[in-house]
Amino acid sequence: MIPSGAPIATAAQMRAAEEAVFASGVSQDELMERAGAAVAREVARFAVGRPILILAGPGNNGGDAYVAARLLHAEGHDVILVATGAPAPGAAERMQALWQGPTSSLYAARPRPVLVDGLFGTGMTRPLDRGLAAVFADLVKQAEFVLSIDLPSGIDTDSGADLGAPRGIDVTLALGALKPGHLLDCGLERCGRVLLADIGIPVETGRRSVARPQIETPGVHSHKYSRGLVAVIEGAMPGAARLAAQAAMAGGAGYVVLAGDRPWSGGPDALVRREVRSAEDLTEFLGWDRIDAVVLGPGLGRDRRAEAYLRAAFAVPKPLVLDGDALTLLGGDAAAWLETRAAPTWLTPHSGEFDRMFAGQGSKIETTLAAAAATRATIVHKGADTVIASPKGAVRVLAGASPWLSTAGTGDVLAGLLAAQVVQEGKGVAPAEAAVWLHARAAQLAGPALIADALLMHIPQAVSECL
């Protein structure tokens, strides 16, 4: 569980935000008191009177832990504190000096029902020491409830990479903002439920977790064209395009045309079919001024005709959603293909497709931002952690969607949902954020063992929650 619509800040961005607060006259001690009080509130809530063991590391994460220990102890909770090292000079050192309760050394610490992890937070720079990691993992394993302060110790703040964090943390209390480590890679798996504590640090990075979209109910003057016409291009495997077309319909497009040459008696009668047998046919069809967005790629195939279709789609200045085989055809030349595009483009790669298209170092957020800048397209980099990035640097992340989405066809559904939002929402991350939220919510409603076709049936309910 991740708070929605919450700001996301890297360790450096967090430090800059903290510095701005200090410059405004708030002391580090005051900020640490606020952080520790937020920790104490949540621990008291979950401890329900059980004995508490608090681990305090050598930095300010440990400083937060000292404050929390003192406040919990003052409220009558049974707290034992373990200091793993001499605290950093300054606020943490002062907070340690205020601790009057019982202490234990790390290796003598006996497991207790409630464990608070104040070892490391955004200052984590290298893997946990093996000895410490082993003791920490054992204390986590034997606890009934574990809360990590700011981040699980052993998770890289900016990438979510594993630096030795144990499994079994129940709650992570993020301080001031989410970090990429709460949303990406191993961090998503190790944080448990992520709660966010506002401790008075304004954070504006243009990056935030996906929020539920606000969708307009059609007005009295709405009609099928005003609600947007989506053209979905069929290819070698027509089922994929059909899923995308039906998703576009369910996602709110006013008129959807499925263009292809395969006979199909199934599907909704409301889905308009247009015969297209060649790239020339496609060019002629895409010239229809009523078309507001085009979806190309689901089941397209990778043969010469598929490439000719890709060229035809690129040649018309219409908003374009590229998925699946279209991304494979772009390959490493996506930036070159896209540099002449006059209309907005969205690419929806899963990680395999992304890695084949874009080289690059860094977190999934950084590599997706770089790809968006290089292609001037908005990238929806799918996965258990879906990262949306626009060429202008906006980022939205949705983490923790249903793992049952890992089945064929769900990407086709997302592509159709995205096109439906494009014809209603416009450009950049907004339509992608809306589509990703609807897709994840439909999956939640569909429950376990879903298939892509089942997703379609739950889209209207997901949409109804956004009206």
Ligand SMILES: NC(=O)C1=CN([C@@H]2O[C@H](COP(=O)(O)OP(=O)(O)OC[C@H]3O[C@@H](n4cnc5c(N)ncnc54)[C@H](O)[C@@H]3O)[C@@H](O)[C@H]2O)[C@H](O)CC1
């Ligand atoms: N975000 C906020 O509003 C506030 C955050 N606070 C807390 O401060 C920590 C960050 O504190 P910092 O001192 O920068 O780093 P850590 O406490 O995470 O780490 C301490 C120290 O440890 C060293 N180190 C790094 N990796 C290792 C390792 N694997 N083994 C041993 N030592 C390691 C490194 O030198 C670090 O500096 C943040 O998470 C919040 O909890 C403020 O207290 C309140 C406001």
Ligand SMILES: [K+]
């Ligand atoms: K921690």
